[in-house]
């Protein structure tokens with residue numbers, strides 16, 4: 285899985301209330317949620333034309349707060365191809381894996397600037413800053429999680445391997 | 449073994465170690481009116497016809513109920529019809545419900561030793577009972593509907609060694625706020641917090657729920673108490689018999705933090721992180737003018753919390769420029785508060801008393817903040833925009849500090865009224 289896209293930079297502790305504020309949670313329609321993706325961190329973000337295929341790069345503890353899966357769903361539905369962060373909050377991490385949204389923990393996430401082009405190679409555990417011509421090694425996912433990702437998400441995995 | 453390892457080993461049927469991935473069948477699975485509709489949709493989209501274990505599922509519409517608009521009413525309608533179709537009996541309508549994490553323990557729907565997963569981050573509340581309880585997402589719930597299973601990684605644990613007992617007007621809320629300020633909002637990420645030591649015996653069950661509830665605010669996967677005499681008594685009152693449970697002497701913890709409860713002061717968490725904590729004496733000096741007070745939520749909506757707030761509000765009134773909203777955590781708590789005359793105290797003090805709901809805690813309804821407004825709240829999160837407009841501010845505190853602040857009109861020390 286190779287992903288390439290333009291980088292949008294966010295800070296530390298971006299919480300799920302900022303990613304998708306509760307006032308938009310009276311629906312679970314992904315396209316509706318996508319419009320308000322990152323709304324309280326950067327108003328209007330979800331309605332920009334240039335975020336399709338883009339990569340979000342953030343600081344520590346991305347996705348902290350509520351368990352709302354609407355957060356990764358909104359990000360994915362908005363067309364974001366990957367989230368790179370110094371670290372992720374546990375439930376967000378889990379939700380992203382479960383819905384097949386690629387996320388990458390990278391200690392050097394702070395070296396990216398808005399507008400840089402990033403390339404992520406999940407299988408080989410490599411992240412590149414194409415603009416700055418830098419390359420970073422990342423911890424590959426544990427096998428179990430990689431398998432979920434490869435299958436396309438937890439439910440696909442369930443259907444494939446667990447359902448009698 | 450740690451408490452987390454013991455609980456997960458029991459479910460796995462073999463000894464487990466931190467870092468292992470497990471596929472387990474939880475005893476109780478929970479979803480609310482925000483997370484259940486998404487789970488139901490995914491279940492159906494993946495060919496789901498019959499829920500594997502309907503008797504283990506609990507559905508609680510509590511966030512936008514009594515329904516605030518047509519969309520939220522449709523979400524609950526979807527849940528209601530799904531519950532009926534699937535034979536899920538534990539679906540709770542208003543008038544019989546409560547905020548999920550107040551309701552489930554109260555009704556004996558979760559118990560010590562259980563594995564509980566809920567599509568709500570504060571599912572960790574039930575760790576107070578000595579259960580392994582953790583928040584997951586809607587897809588996990590859909591997966592459970594399909595297969596009866598969830599995946600979990602066995603966490604490492606942090607030991608919180610407690611000694612002493614609380615001083616007057618200091619509560620479990622102050623303990624957990626203090627701990628979050630020590631750990632930071634991600635200090636327990638992927639880990640379980642375990643509350644141990646002689647101080648545990650001095651924390652009531654209501655207090656333990658408050659502490660476990662906010663484990664997630666330090667990033668914790670779970671916040672677990674041992675099963676001691678208090679727990680056994682609490683469970684017995686609900687007709688449940690349980691065995692004591694403590695960690696082994698040889699248990700390995702990745703970190704240990706000691707807190708003497710008698711040294712704690714009432715705490716206030718400043719916007720916009722629950723870890724931004726100061727002593728109330730410091731906060732009081734700043735004369736922070738407030739517009740609204742909320743007393744309630746899955747953190748502090750239990751009877752002890754209301755008793756404490758009423759103790760302060762009795763014979764006093766809310767400052768003229770302040771709106772004080774009191775929300776009992778469940779129908780049972782509301783009834784009890786009426787019986788004990790607490791509701792009268794609140795009404796006499798010019799508070800609003802509401803039916804149980806999450807309401808203002810997540811800026812949903814029943815007290816949303818306008819631009820620039822300031823609230824003191826007994827809830828658990830004070831992120832940007834959490835209770836309303838992105839420029840509004842939430843200070844988190846105990847029911848004692850919240851009630852005292854309502855009276856004074858600024859953040860105030862309940863010991864100096």
Ligand code: SF4
Pocket residue numbers: 511547548549568570745746747805806809810827828
């Ligand atoms: S009271 Fe607040 S924190 Fe608790 S379940 Fe409801 S919205 Fe979540």
